[in-house]
Amino acid sequence: MTSRSALLLAAGWIAASSVPAATPPVTPAARQAAAIGCVDCHLALDDDRVSPPAKAFADDVHARAGFTCASCHGGDPRAEDQDVAHDPKKGFRGKPSPRDIPQLCGTCHADAAAMKQFNPSLRVDQLSEYRTSHHGKRLFEGDNSVATCASCHGAHGILHVKDSRSPVYPTRIAQTCNRCHGDVGLMKAHKLPADVYAKYAQSVHHQALMKKGDLSAPTCNSCHGNHGAAPPQVASVANVCGTCHSVFADEFKASPHWEAFAEMGLPGCVTCHENHAIVHPTDEFLSTGKEGKCTSCHEPGTEGARAAAAMHADILSLQRETEAARAALRREAEAGMEVSRAQFDLSRADEALTKARADVHYFQPYAVQQAVSAGMTVARTARAEAVRMRRDREFRRKGLFVSLALIGLAVAGLVFKIRDNDRRRPPGA
Amino acid sequence: MAWLRDRIGWEDIAHLAAKKEVPIHRYTVFYYLGGMALFLFMVQVATGILLLLYYRPSSAEAFESVQYIMAEVPFGWLIRSIHSWGANLFVGVVVLHLISVFFLKAYRAPRELTWISGAVLLFLTLGFGFSGYLLPWNTLSYFATKVGTDVPAQIPGIGPLLAQILRGGSDVTGATLSRFYGIHVAILPAITTLFLGLHLILVQRHGMSLPPSVERRGPGRSMKFVPDFLLRDMVGWLTAVGILAALAALLPWELGRKADPFSPAPAGIRPEWYFLSMFQALKYFPSEIGGVPGEMIGVFLFGAIAAALVAVPLLDRGASAGRPSVWWNRAAVLALAGAVALTILALLPAGRPAP
Numbered sequence: 001m002t003s004r005s006a007l008l009l010a011a012g013w014i015a016a017s018s019v020p021a022a023t024p025p026v027t028p029a030a031r032q033a034a035a036i037g038c039v040d041c042h043l044a045l046d047d048d049r050v051s052p053p054a055k056a057f058a059d060d061v062h063a064r065a066g067f068t069c070a071s072c073h074g075g076d077p078r079a080e081d082q083d084v085a086h087d088p089k090k091g092f093r094g095k096p097s098p099r100d101i102p103q104l105c106g107t108c109h110a111d112a113a114a115m116k117q118f119n120p121s122l123r124v125d126q127l128s129e130y131r132t133s134h135h136g137k138r139l140f141e142g143d144n145s146v147a148t149c150a151s152c153h154g155a156h157g158i159l160h161v162k163d164s165r166s167p168v169y170p171t172r173i174a175q176t177c178n179r180c181h182g183d184v185g186l187m188k189a190h191k192l193p194a195d196v197y198a199k200y201a202q203s204v205h206h207q208a209l210m211k212k213g214d215l216s217a218p219t220c221n222s223c224h225g226n227h228g229a230a231p232p233q234v235a236s237v238a239n240v241c242g243t244c245h246s247v248f249a250d251e252f253k254a255s256p257h258w259e260a261f262a263e264m265g266l267p268g269c270v271t272c273h274e275n276h277a278i279v280h281p282t283d284e285f286l287s288t289g290k291e292g293k294c295t296s297c298h299e300p301g302t303e304g305a306r307a308a309a310a311m312h313a314d315i316l317s318l319q320r321e322t323e324a325a326r327a328a329l330r331r332e333a334e335a336g337m338e339v340s341r342a343q344f345d346l347s348r349a350d351e352a353l354t355k356a357r358a359d360v361h362y363f364q365p366y367a368v369q370q371a372v373s374a375g376m377t378v379a380r381t382a383r384a385e386a387v388r389m390r391r392d393r394e395f396r397r398k399g400l401f402v403s404l405a406l407i408g409l410a411v412a413g414l415v416f417k418i419r420d421n422d423r424r425r426p427p428g429a
Numbered sequence: 430m431a432w433l434r435d436r437i438g439w440e441d442i443a444h445l446a447a448k449k450e451v452p453i454h455r456y457t458v459f460y461y462l463g464g465m466a467l468f469l470f471m472v473q474v475a476t477g478i479l480l481l482l483y484y485r486p487s488s489a490e491a492f493e494s495v496q497y498i499m500a501e502v503p504f505g506w507l508i509r510s511i512h513s514w515g516a517n518l519f520v521g522v523v524v525l526h527l528i529s530v531f532f533l534k535a536y537r538a539p540r541e542l543t544w545i546s547g548a549v550l551l552f553l554t555l556g557f558g559f560s561g562y563l564l565p566w567n568t569l570s571y572f573a574t575k576v577g578t579d580v581p582a583q584i585p586g587i588g589p590l591l592a593q594i595l596r597g598g599s600d601v602t603g604a605t606l607s608r609f610y611g612i613h614v615a616i617l618p619a620i621t622t623l624f625l626g627l628h629l630i631l632v633q634r635h636g637m638s639l640p641p642s643v644e645r646r647g648p649g650r651s652m653k654f655v656p657d658f659l660l661r662d663m664v665g666w667l668t669a670v671g672i673l674a675a676l677a678a679l680l681p682w683e684l685g686r687k688a689d690p691f692s693p694a695p696a697g698i699r700p701e702w703y704f705l706s707m708f709q710a711l712k713y714f715p716s717e718i719g720g721v722p723g724e725m726i727g728v729f730l731f732g733a734i735a736a737a738l739v740a741v742p743l744l745d746r747g748a749s750a751g752r753p754s755v756w757w758n759r760a761a762v763l764a765l766a767g768a769v770a771l772t773i774l775a776l777l778p779a780g781r782p783a784p
Contacts, residue, residue, distance in 0.1 A: 336679075336680055336681035336683070337681065338496060338499035338500040338506070338681075338684055340496060340684070340686075341496060341500060396506075396507075396678045397679075399678065400674055400675060400678035400679070403671070404671050404674065404675065407667050407668075407670060407671040407674075408671075410667050411664055411668065414660055414663055414664050414667070415664065417656075417660055418657070418660045418661060418664075421656065421657060421660070422657075427453055427652035427653075427657060
């Protein structure tokens, strides 16, 4: 045995006997020594099963914090002999089973004292949250086909959640979830639909996140939770949507639909807006046409259908009036009139239209009417201003015509005078 | 009247006016350009004074005050549009006046100082245009002024200090606006009054210049300045008023959007048409020529052209001696063609980016 091997063995013995598996070696030299054995052998083996983890671990967030293979897998990394290195007596656990993974990660991530050494602000309730998730419940019931920590975060190349390459970065989460939730066979076994990603990809949320790059736009975990992932309960849908859409949620809770939906067991916002395929709402949601939502519950001629029709008509009338005012001001601007103040004032009609559309969630025509009425006043004022400008323009044209006529007369008079002078007293004479 | 006549003595002026004659020949029409420039200057003074009543020279209020003039003040739109259109016509007429005086060789002795004072008046006119362009504090004027005030910064040694003084700081800000306002309504008018007074006195003293080709033919016909020439002048002035009124009523001068110093410069930023040739020419200079920044060389070149323009009567001695100044005419035609070509290139969408 060489002196280096002896030293490594001694260090390994010390590490295995006195240092908890989750604690990284203290000094850089010790870290290198602790890691070198596993990585050297696993890379040298050139085996598709064991080499890639050794390669991937180099970029792992845990490796950067000083953790080694043995921190999770146990064993003796300093041993030159595989049997010694993989000796269960030295804590070797090999590849943890899915059922063991949450607990293994929780060794540190559920331990506030351990986490304080690396990231004091990081939450330590992931394991307890996971136990409440559908994934966790099924896992602990013995179903190994559900997601565990490694399913989403990866096992050996775990990146920080704020790293855009991480599978749990906002723009990647939906695809990460879809790895399982888009698997038709797996979802069939769990009696779940496999088209949720396809539906989400049509939604305004997906557009905001992926096309506009708005990282605050919701993805799977925003509504379902991440570690405690589960579908929102029927009664809590409005609360979940309300975390972002607070005005709509408050108005909905103040509306007659709140209690009615609860009695009927309807899932709040989702009833009209869908859950995954949430498209941009249009005013036609209130119509009796193909896109109409109200008529699916309210028969034509009923009070509810009449209320929807009234709200629809009010909103359309404000929209028409605002557009007419905008077009009139645009015409005046193209004719060279100063319209910026009027255009600025008209923006209050746009705000009123937005408010009227939001106030639909009271499901009371008078609430919509109030906002519409305020907007109509603004739009009519702007339109009247455009009419005033058109008249002013006409006045200017008439004034110009009169002025040019007077100037023409004056010029004619001057020319007459010049000719008269020239006739009576020729130039140069 | 007699009391006033004894104290003011306008009979002398009337006598002078009655004596003044204007030669009649094939180029007489060019004599009207001077009077037209003077008339347009007076229009600018009158409309400018009216705008002063409502304009507020601060970055917070300038745009809004012009907006108020355009939308709320009775006939404010007319006054502001006439002032803006009038400025452009004024520059155009002054340039035409200079070109005609050059080719008619009116700078020959003893009218050298008349030319020099006129050339200075042209630069003052351009100064009026440059300083006035910023005053509405809109996006175009703001960014054009940023580019424009970068030009003097290229002068070695005093350039950065000059730009600093011009801007009232290291960048175009509200301080620049109040500075440009002061320059536009006080400093330039004061200097212009002096040079315009000198120019007019010299014109009266030396009378109208005859082009060499007319002079060689000997004494010709002439007309009285008052009333014959003045009446013809007035026809031109009234026509100018009609054109200005039509432009103001049919194509009111646009106000644009309020300047936002924190927003990126919009595409297609360019100065007024009379600076376009210089603006375009600067784009053709390489970044460095023999270790000297290209823009600096460009600014030097413009400075040399301006100096040569002022010194034309002193440099072209042959013209005063009665010899034809062929080379000067050729150089002037070349410079004019170049300026027109560069202006067209700057106006073409494809001509805007740097080559």
